Amino acid sequence: MMNDYFTFLPPISEFHLTEQNIISVLGYKNVEIPEAVKQGLKSLLPTALNNAVIKCGFKIFESKDIIITKETLLIKAVELKIDKIIALHLKHADTVAIFAATIGSEFDQYISELKNKDILDSYLADTIGSELVENVGDWLEIKLKNIIGNKNISNRLSPGYCGWKVSEQHKLFSLLPPDFCGISLNDSALMKPIKSISGIIGIGENLKRLDYQCKICSLEHCYKRNRVKD
Amino acid sequence: MSDLLFNLSECVEYGKINSDTQYPKHLIGKKGTVELTEEALNCGFSPEVILADALIMGMKRIGEKFAQGKAFIPNLLIASKAMNAASTILKPHFQKGSDYHKGKIIMGTVKGDLHDIGKNIVKMVLEGNGWQVIDLGVDTSKEKFIESLNENKESHIGLSALLTTTMLNMEDIVNSIKLLNYGTKIFVGGAPLSSDFANKIGADGYFPDPHSFVNYLDSLIN
Structure with a gap:
């Protein structure tokens, strides 16, 4: 099992994104939701989901291949400067999985076409895409748990969050097979397709799954803050 | 009323x-x-x-x-x-020659970054509040900002980035524009940014949302 990688092509029917999910992510809690948003989501959500082509997977490393320090994670010869917050999440991890997931370039194209038509629709579609790819991440965690058995797993921890620089994406992807899930990086470490996620998940019998440490993170306007609140 | x-x-x-x-x-x-x-x-x-x-x-x-x-x-x-x-x-x-717009803003997502939903939202809200926006799109080079500024010297500039890698490209753009000595005000925005970062690179302000940006711009002309 170890040092193996797993890839999945889950059908969209595996995901149950609702208009209410998106409304919540948009911020509407105990305030009036504009009719335009309700109507927009009603027509956009089915179309948006039809434009998603989901690919996801992970690679699990052997315990002997990793060393976790207070600020770094060494996987084989690759040193990831994960910083203190993420190192805390990995406390008591025996090993890690590197994951990636995307909803495909077709979705990028779909958003791009909407941009030229209606700014509200493109914003709603963008939000649907962001939430869907996070749902794929949630789904992937369940798959990982099924494979590792009784061990615990950490939250998903990604470059660009919690003090881990996004430029480290290049190192992260160097540990995955080429063109993993069809995701590529540009010089700025931007993933293409844009609606993609990547990162690590700690695995360990004695590992405790911690909440995201938003209170001590300096990334004030992070997307995960809204999601964590739910 | x-x-x-x-x-x-x-x-x-x-x-x-x-x-x-x-x-x-x-x-x-x-x-x-x-x-x-x-x-x-x-x-x-x-x-x-x-x-x-x-x-x-x-x-x-x-x-x-x-x-x-x-x-x-x-x-x-x-x-x-x-x-x-x-x-x-x-x-x-509007009477010919009257100043319909409050002012001009040149906006773009900086080099290396393809995210534009935030920029497009700010653009829409600025236009809705009476500002003219010159949108340079995404992956915008320093040279493109300067070229546009030379054609619109009285404009302010808005730089957008969503990545911690691309936000670093802002400093070079800010320095190059300030060297022109047009008195251009340069504002920055995007999820990983902060007021501290704006100060550090010599920008004139950071705004977390379009509303606060519009309020500030309006205060410059009032």
Whole structure:
């Protein structure tokens, strides 16, 4: 099992994104939701989901291949400067999985076409895409748990969050097979397709799954803050 | 304020573009910004008064709700769409040579970054509040910003980035523009940014949302 990688092509029917999910992510809690948003989501959500082509997977490393320090994670010869917050999440991890997931370039194209038509629709579609790819991440965690058995797993921890620089994406992807899930990086470490996620998940019998440490993170306007609140 | 101008401001606030627009519920079947703007002109209101006392007033109210957490980005976009529909009707009625726009902003997502939803939202809200936006798109080089500034020397500049890697490209752009000595104000925005970062790279301000940006820009001309 170890040092193996797993890839999945889950059908969209595996995901149950609702208009209410998106409304919540948009911020509407105990305030009036504009009719335009309700109507927009009603027509956009089915179309948006039809434009998603989901690919996801992970690679699990052997315990002997990793060393976790207070600020770094060494996987084989690759040193990831994960910083203190993420190192805390990995406390008591025996090993890690590197994951990636995307909803495909077709979705990028779909958003791009909407941009030229209606700014509200493109914003709603963008939000649907962001939430869907996070749902794929949630789904992937369940798959990982099924494979590792009784061990615990950490939250998903990604470059660009919690003090881990996004430029480290290049190192992260160097540990995955080429063109993993069809995701590529540009010089700025931007993933293409844009609606993609990547990162690590700690695995360990004695590992405790911690909440995201938003209170001590300096990334004030992070997307995960809204999601964590739910 | 007259009832007509108040109704027009309400249509902007709630994004009712015309009588066919099926929201908000309490305005269904009533006239929207398109009809009411035409009516206001026919009644003899000057375009300046319609703009200031109705359209901008509606945008201001939705902006205040946004600041109070009672409205969100979609509300700003809905209102901006209605505002822009009214502005299209109003535009030909401004006297030739009069300053219809409050000012110009050159905007772009910096080199290496392809994210533009945030920039597009800010653009829409700025335009809805009477500012002219020159949109340079995504993956915008320093040279492209300078070229546009040379053609529009009185403009402010807005730089956008969503990545911690690409936000670092902002410093070089800021330094190069400041060297031109046009007195250009440069503002930055994007999820990983902060006021500290803006100060560090010599930018003139960071804004976490379009409403606070518009308020600041308006304060520069008031």
